[in-house]
Amino acid sequence: MLFDYKYSGSTIVNNTSTSTGMSFSPDTLREPTFFVGKLNQKIAFREAISALHDVVISDLRFFPKDKEEYKLWAAEQEKLWLSDYMADFQIENVRARIQELKEELSAVQKEKRTVMGPFNKAKSAYFDYLYKNDKDAWFVLDPVITVHPDEVFFECFSKDESSYGKLSCNYNIFTEISDFKCGTTNIDYSEGLYNEFQKIRNYKDTEFKIDPSGFEAKTTNEQVYKEVKIDLPDSWVRGFLQVSSAMTLPATVLDLHPMDIFSLCQYLRRFKEKKGPRALRFVLEPDKPIKAVFEPSYDEITFHRSIFQGNEAKTIRIWGRRRLLILERLIPIARNFKVVLLGSGLPSFFIADLGDMSYTLGLSGWTKNDWSTAGNFDLMAPRTNVDLFTQEKVFNALKENWFESSDNLAKKLNLDPSVVSASLTAYTQAGRVIYDLNLGVYRVRELTQEPLNMKALRFASPQEEVANQYITENRVKITSNVNGDKLQIKGKVTDKNYTYDTMAVLDKDNRLIEGYCECSFYKSNQLKKGPCEHILATRMALHAKAAV
Amino acid sequence: MKLIKQIKLFYKEGNSDKVYEIDLCSIDANNYVVNFRYGRRGAVLKDGTKTPEYVSAEKAQIIFDKLENEKKVKGYASEIETLIDLPSLESVEPNSINGVILQRLEDAVTGRQTFNTQWKTSRVIWKAGLLDIQEAVPYIIKLASKGDDLQTYSAIWALIKLKSTAATDVFKSNAFQAKQKEYIKNLAHEGLLGILKEEERQKHIAVILETLPQEAKYYIDKKDYDALVVFLQEELANNSINYLTALYLASKFDAKLHEIVVFLLEAVPFRPPYFKHIRAIYKLAHIRVDSDAIAVLAYRFEDENPMFTRTVSLEDEYYNSQFIAVLNERVNIGKELRAKDSKIAFSNFTKLYFQKNSLRFLKELDAATDSKKYLRFAVSILSKYTEDNYTKAEKSPINTYGQYNYNDRKYYYTVVDYPECSNLLLLSTILFGNDKKRILTSKMKFILSQEIFSSSHYYYSENEVTKVSDKIPAAQNNTNTENQNTGSVLDAAKKVFSTFFGKKEEKKPQSLIVPEAKEEEKVAIEKVTNRLELFPEHWDAFPEAYIQLLMEAQMNIIHQFAYHNLKARNDFDTLINRFDEASILKLLNSDFAIPNNLGFETIVLKNATLSTNVSFIGDVLNSKTESARNWAKNHIAANPALFLNDIECVIKLIFNEIPDLKNWISSTLENFAFTEDKAKVITGKVIVDLLTFEESPANNTAATLAIERLKKIAASQLEQLSWDIVARLISSELKTNNLLASSILILKSEKTASKEIPFSLIALFLEGESFEIRKNGIQLLNNYQEDYLLTLSESLLDLLNAAYPDVLEAVVGRIKQLGRSNAAILSAALRNTVYAMIRKEKFEGAHLVFKKFILEETTQLWNTALEPRDVIKLIHAHYRESQLTGYEILKQYTRKDDFTIRQIISLGNHEILAIRQWCWNYFMDRKERIRAERNNALAILDTTWDDTRAFAxxxxxxxxxxxxxxxxxxxxxxxxxxxxxxQFGKEIITRYFNPDDGVTYLTKLSQHPSVNIQLFVTNYLNTYAVDNLPKIKELDFYFRSVLTRVHKSRIAKQRIFQFLHEEGKKSEEAAIFVTEIIDSVSATASIQDKATCIAILTDLKTLYPQLHTHLILKN
Incomplete structure (x- = not known):
């Protein structure tokens, strides 16, 4: 998916010993949106925006070590070892010859090192330079900033397509708001800004500005716009929308003391598991302290100051727990953490109450959104049918005030609240509205200038689409049994004219690790290109069964 | 509980008179129940429920449908079906056809058997509908759901035909019953649409539209048909229009939508998933008598190849499978065709069936004896054919290899004599339906005769065969035996249909048929046997149809037919006399000779009125008919003054592209003396026309020709065209226009001073894509006088953005030239080139041109013309050439001290080492300035370059x-x-530490986010914060921040714990503050910290027992 931005100049943070000026450069291709004010709670803002930066750069995917060089060396070395070994069988003069050649070879190699040394050094220096200079290319999508009549909020999504960060600041953290215009825009963002943010101090006068000047017509012909074209992977956009549409689902809510997050982070920093399952289990019992259990060691931390307020005992497992380390910086400034859990393997949200600011960290079900987690839960599925007319009406009504709770909207439009929230959910899935978990209101936030193509984003792969169809048409029958550490699901998937015997094996992390099918896609690719639609359907059937 | 849906069913037979009511109710959004009541009609009904537990909406719907179906199978039906009163048959003549049918219907209802012969009830119902017997309505309603599906279908069909408003319930119950067959539902919907009143009909259409995808529905609601077409095209490309029938149903009262559906019908492939819709729509179109849709489909049934040729039986046997080439797989035909989503459709048999059906439709139109209807259908189907469909009349053997006969040791061949268009069933039927010689074979082909030849060769060769006998085709045979009077196609068709529809009909007792209608038909046919077309009487009634065919049809044979018949009419002259100019031109411009000819005949006939019609003759000259053109030519030649003084006519001549008139037009135009004014107007009009042309090869040749002629008659006018027109010609899309403009300009520039040519025009030339035009522009630019060009310097400098190397070279050259006498323009040019270098280059190498210009021509101007920020921007441009140029300037730049410190530091951050070194040197040279502005100068430390930092x-x-x-x-x-x-900072601070500033350091550094500095700050704690409670309170964030570092700053934590412990003990106020922090931190899971916290809290709590903590001390 291609995104175009046009910034007038770059975002600049100007630091002197007495003042800081932050001037964010908005996308001039979008509706003018700007904000000019002075910061009041500076340190807290600094910590929060730094935590947001941590989301932007967060990439916890596992990348295997590049062993190419070692292998080259080993191949070379093997010849030597082999000759050594062979020498044992040879007569004396051959051994002498080998010795001679070896010396000669080492001389040549030494010479080569001296000749090539400077070049290699320069080469690696050059690569380092490229790496550093091109660092901004790491950020996938510049953060999105939204100005609303009651607050300003930043949103971003990590490169590994798994973490979502949102920092909302209500107007109490500003003094002297001189000018603003509501709307949503992208801002120019680069790695260097992080260092400048660190220089924010309480004693410095700090100006915060989403620069309106870019929207004025420029007359001089020297103005250089910074035009950026980003080719975002569809899966990235899909992940973003999935996490934000997850916010509208019903959830289990619990409150944690800041030190509880500290304890979680501490455990994670202290122990690094080598083997799965790597889940974090929240054990919830009504009116009892919340417990966190770390798999695979099953170590338990009890949060004595956080009592679960719900009425129903339950255990929820979440994965990708190392992403919680993003919250570390917020511990000293947070009053409380609200945790919103949708269910095992589903997105979860950690909302830090920072007084006049609130910071939301949204985590997708797993860190790595690869095929092994595909088909778990379809967050992009339309939840209720509301016709486009009504949807448009609801959206236009929301646009009038920028934010509104669904009940208020329902009253205003004289519609059923369920219709209103269904329409807004559809817009959330399309990235045009966001649900504010903290205040329980829907807010207008157009992620992109042009509406996204939802048809392309609905499913991660064509296989998933077909699998979904199998489930809706009820063509899948499964039986499951636990076999050691694994959950084995055997299925029969009826295609148009054939019934496939399938098998899907889930490990303790609920990841699909093995599969079997009779179809030709599986036979030619095994699982290299991901599971076939039949295996996926088998896995999804398990979920569907659980739902019933 | 809310009632969602209810149905009442009735049963009445003998003494039994029962009701069955089914309700579908919702408890709330997710829970539904299905209840029922039953009992004798009028008595108290017994209650029951099918849902012991609440179920979901879908499940409830399924239970509801199942129950309804169950009861219907048992004989329950809707109120009207059960309780409608049957009329008495006394008044009906029992021996009339109506009487027989009504009697048969009554038999079917009561179960009696009055007649000795069998006649299937569904056929009787159909016939009743066909004969429009209103009295049959109650019977049909009663029978609608009593028999098999075919009976229901026939009943609904007949009810629609009879326009029975009483049948609403029958339609409704069939249209909305989930389990009903699709084809019955469609027909029932159609029935409802036919009888519902305005408001309810709208509602019903809305219900039908529900099955469409949201987008389509949305567009239809909004009447946004363009968007709908786009959407449907997309869907068609995705092969996903599975709602074609619904669209067609909904289009009944929406002409625009109907048009779109017909357009779709022309495009959809005759394949699954569309074919079932095609089938349904064809049937619906029949009952609507929708000639547009039928014409499209009938033509396509004839034209399309079947998807497969079925060679096996339809029985569901495992060996009845066949390889289907289109699918590239083997399919069990019978099983597949019966399956819900069949992959195959439209076999050769299906094709045959539909061809026969369309033929029958033709015949039925005649039965209605409505000429208009028949002609509309005939004309619209004929206009679907094109010349490509034409096949010659020929004799050829069925098989070129003979059949060997062992008796006489010869090979035998069947040779068929095919007429023209033998395989165009509908066309042949319409045009030659009365030709007795043409015989329709069972393969739906027309033949004239068959002969049998024998030969000693196994291979057919025309010269070596001997005729043995005429073979009488089977179809002909049968017809002859049955009915000697007519051997026409009609009967052949009838025969063909007998297998589908007519079987039972023929078994009717002959005496009961009232023969009037039939006889009339026969008489009519016999009367006009000399005419070949079917139903000549219809054609005779509306000769306009011939004219329409002549204008619209795309096939010679059709034109022949139309023309011949038209010509044969007595009123031929009066008819063609009615043609207006537009129709004559239409005929003349046809691609076919006959219409052209007719057009010319008309002209000749109306010569008197047309010969003075200047505009018409101008148009005729451009027509495709040569004779007409000659006629026009003669008129013009006879009276040139009349025509050539008419401007419109001259313009038509100028734009005339007919090749054989080329020379004649040129000479005519040349030989006529146009007055100055006329020439001016002509030029203006021609140019206005040229400006509207879009770019295309055809337009270009037309324009070239026109311009050539224009030049001949009004060359002097071209020179006088205003600059504005020239500018518009240049910016026109058409290439020829641009050339015209440049040639005009050349004409003009010879006569006018260069000054008078507007600069904007030259700029337009220089933007031109064509090299020629740019060359002209450059030449004009060079012609400009220097002093005049100076006044236009701004526009000239704008040309530095030119996108072509040749233009840029010329402009730079011109600027250099001007610069020799005028330095100001050089300064301005310098600034402009610098800006241009900051921007992306317009073509590869543009920056190099600028660089050369800057370095070679403007050296002495750098210090005066360029502001410091220009230099900095140039150095920081994204392009290496620009950076290097910037460096060159920087080296010579004397206004170094006008750079701000920040700008200088930015140079120290540059990629090019030489530029960084320049910055270092500046620092060394201007130590005083750096000292004075040290606060800003320190920013150099944040550089990304280690060498610059080391220097700093x-x-x-x-x-x-x-x-x-x-x-x-x-x-x-x-x-x-x-x-x-x-590290450097810490070092300097430590080195120059002034104890007086200790508190400030403490406050300010405590806000630093880094762990190192936080640890560094602990050093000041014990000295500057001790006993200073307000200060300690200020450090709240610092304490919390350090104490909540995860696995970091152990030492700092210890120090702070200790410090807080000590301070807390000092006063109660301090203790409260400390307790707050420690109490919060004590929630940690880290045992060591927790122990420390507990120790501190215990200590403080012992001192001040009233402190509020989570720690509870026992004893």
Whole structure:
């Protein structure tokens, strides 16, 4: 998916010993949106925006070590070892010859090192330079900033397509708001800004500005716009929308003391598991302290100051727990953490109450959104049918005030609240509205200038689409049994004219690790290109069964 | 509980008179129930439920449908079906056809058997509908759901035909019953649409539209048909229009939508998933008598190849499978065709069936004896054919290899004599339906005769065969035996249909048929046997149809037919006399000779009125009919003054593209003396026309020709065209226009001073894509006088953005030339080139041109013309050439001190080492300035270049001493997040530490986010914060921040714990503050910290028992 931005100049943070000026450069291709004010709670803002930066750069995917060089060396070395070994069988003069050649070879190699040394050094220096200079290319999508009549909020999504960060600041953290215009825009963002943010101090006068000047017509012909074209992977956009549409689902809510997050982070920093399952289990019992259990060691931390307020005992497992380390910086400034859990393997949200600011960290079900987690839960599925007319009406009504709770909207439009929230959910899935978990209101936030193509984003792969169809048409029958550490699901998937015997094996992390099918896609690719639609359907059937 | 849906069913037979009511109710959004009541009609009904537990909406719907179906199978039906009163048959003549049918219907209802013969009830119902017997309605309603599906279908069909408003319930119950067959539902919907009143009909259409995808529905609601077409095209490409029938149903009262559906019908492939819709729509179109849709489909049934040729039986046997080439797989035909989503459709048999059906439709139209209807259908189907469909009349053997006969040892061949268009069933039927010689074979082909030849060769060769006998085709045979009077196609068709529809009909007792209608038909046919077309009487009634065919049809044979018949009419002249000019032109411009000919005949006939019609003759000259053109030519030649004084006519001549008139037009135009005014107007009009042309090869040739002629008659006018027109010609899309403009300009520039040519025009030339035009522009630019060009310097400088190397070279050259006498323009040019170098280059190498210009021509102007920020921007441009140019300028730049310190530091951050070194040198040279602006100069430490940073460290260490530093400065060094700078800062602070500033350091550094500095700050705690409670309170964030570092700053934590412990003990107020922090931190899971916290809290709590903590002390 291609995104175009046009910034007038770059975002600049100007630091002197007495003042800081932050001037964010908005996308001039979008509706003018700007904000000019002075910061009041500076340190807290600094910590929060730094935590947001941590989301932007967060990439916890596992990348295997590049062993190419070692292998080259080993191949070379093997010849030597082999000759050594062979020498044992040879007569004396051959051994002498080998010795001679070896010396000669080492001389040549030494010479080569001296000749090539400077070049290699320069080469690696050059690569380092490229790496550093091109660092901004790491950020996938510049953060999105939204100005609303009651607050300003930043949103971003990590490169590994798994973490979502949102920092909302209500107007109490500003003094002297001189000018603003509501709307949503992208801002120019680069790695260097992080260092400048660190220089924010309480004693410095700090100006915060989403620069309106870019929207004025420029007359001089020297103005250089910074035009950026980003080719975002569809899966990235899909992940973003999935996490934000997850916010509208019903959830289990619990409150944690800041030190509880500290304890979680501490455990994670202290122990690094080598083997799965790597889940974090929240054990919830009504009116009892919340417990966190770390798999695979099953170590338990009890949060004595956080009592679960719900009425129903339950255990929820979440994965990708190392992403919680993003919250570390917020511990000293947070009053409380609200945790919103949708269910095992589903997105979860950690909302830090920072007084006049609130910071939301949204985590997708797993860190790595690869095929092994595909088909778990379809967050992009339309939840209720509301016709486009009504949807448009609801959206236009929301646009009038920028934010509104669904009940208020329902009253205003004289519609059923369920219709209103269904329409807004559809817009959330399309990235045009966001649900504010903290205040329980829907807010207008157009992620992109042009509406996204939802048809392309609905499913991660064509296989998933077909699998979904199998489930809706009820063509899948499964039986499951636990076999050691694994959950084995055997299925029969009826295609148009054939019934496939399938098998899907889930490990303790609920990841699909093995599969079997009779179809030709599986036979030619095994699982290299991901599971076939039949295996996926088998896995999804398990979920569907659980739902019933 | 809310009632969602209810149905009442009735049963009445003998003494039994029962009701069955089914309700579908919702408890709330997710829970539904299905209840029922039953009992004798009028009595108290018994209750029951099918849902012991609440179920979901879908499940409830399924239960509801199942129950309804169950009861219907048992004989329950809707109120009207059960309770409608049957009329008495006394008044009906029992021996009339109506009487027989009504009697048969009554038999079917009561179960009696009055007649000795069998006649299937569904056929009787159909016949009743066909004969429009209104009295049959109650019977049909009663029978609608009594028999098999075919009976229901026939009943609904007949009810629609009879326009029975009483049948609403029958339609409704069939249209909305989930389990009903699709084809019955469609028909029932159609029935409802036919009888519902305005408001309810709208509602019903809305219900039908529900099955469409949201988008389509949305567009239809909004009447946004363009968007709908786009959407449907997309869907068609995705092969996903599975709602074609619904669209067709909904289009009944929406002409525009109907048009779209017909358009779709022309495009959809005759394949699954569309074919079932095609089938349904064809049937619906029949009952609607929708000639547009039928014509499209009938033509396509004839034209399309079947998807497969079925060779096996339809029985569901495992061996009845066949390879289907289109699908590239083997399919069990019978099983597949019966399956819900069949992959195959439209076999050769299906094709045959539909061809026969369309033929029958033709015949039925005649039965209605409505000429208009028949002609509309005939004309619209004929206009679907094109010349490509034409096949010659020929004799050819069925098989070129003979059949060997062992008796006489010869090969035998069947040779068929095919007429023209033998395989165009509908066309042949319409045009030659009365030709007795043409015989329709069972393959739906027309033949004239068959002969049998024999030969000794196994291979057919025309010269070596001997005729044996005429073979009488089977179809002909049968017809002859049955009915000697007519051997026409009609009967052949009838025969063909007998297998589908007519079987039972023929078995009817002959005496009961009232023969009037039939006889009339026969008489009519016999009367006009000399005419070949079917139903000549219809054609005779509306001769306009011939004219329409002549204008619209795309096939010679059709034109022949139309023309011949038209000509044969007595009123031929009056008819063609009615043609207006537009129709004549239409005929003349047809691609076919006959219409052209007719057009010319008309002209000849109306010569008197047309010969003075100037505009018409101008148009005729451009027509495709040569004779007509000659006629026009003669008129013009006879009276040139009349025609050539008419401007419109002249313009038509100018734009005339007919090749054989080329010379004649040129000479005519040349030989006529146009007055000055006329020539001016003509030129203006021609140019206005040229400006509207879009770019295409055809338009270009037309324009070239027109321009050539224009030049001949009005060359002098071209020179006088205004600059504005020239500009518009240049910016026109058409290439020829651009050329015209440049040739005009050349004409003009010879006569006018260069000054008078507007500069904007030259700019337009220079933007031109064509090299020729740019060359002209460059020439004009060079012609400009210097002093005049100077006044236009701004526009000239704008040309530096030119996108073509040749233009840029010329402009730069011109500027250089001007610069020799005028330095100001050079300065301006310098600035402009610098800006141009900051921007992306318009073509590869543009920056090099600028670089050359800057370095060679403007050296002495750098200091005056360029502002410091221009230089900086140039150096920081994204392009290497620009950076290097910038460096060259920087080296010579004398206004160094006008750079701000920030700008200088930015140079120290540059990629090019030489530029960084320049910055270092500046620092060394201007130590005083750096000292004075040290706060800003410190920013150099944040550089990304280690060499610059090393220089800076060295510089500050050696060049600065105690007096040069102040507190803020030092702190701002430490503020950096780079570890090296932080370290440097700490070092400097420690070196120049002034105890008086201790508190400030403590406050300011405590806000630093880095762990190192936080640890560094602990050093000041014990000295500057002890006993200073307000200060301690200020450090709240610092304490919390350090104590909540995860696995970091152990030492700092210890120190702070200790410090807080000590301070807390000092006063109650301090204790409260400390307790707050420690109490919060004590929630940690880290045992060591927790122990420390508990220890501190215990201690404080013992001192001040009233402290509020989570810690509870026992004893």
């Amino acid at each position: 460290f060295h510089f500050f260490k050696t060049e600065f001493d105690e007096t040069d530093w102040d507190l803020e400065c030092l702190i701002s060094i430490v503020d950096s997040v780079l570890p090296a700078v932080e």
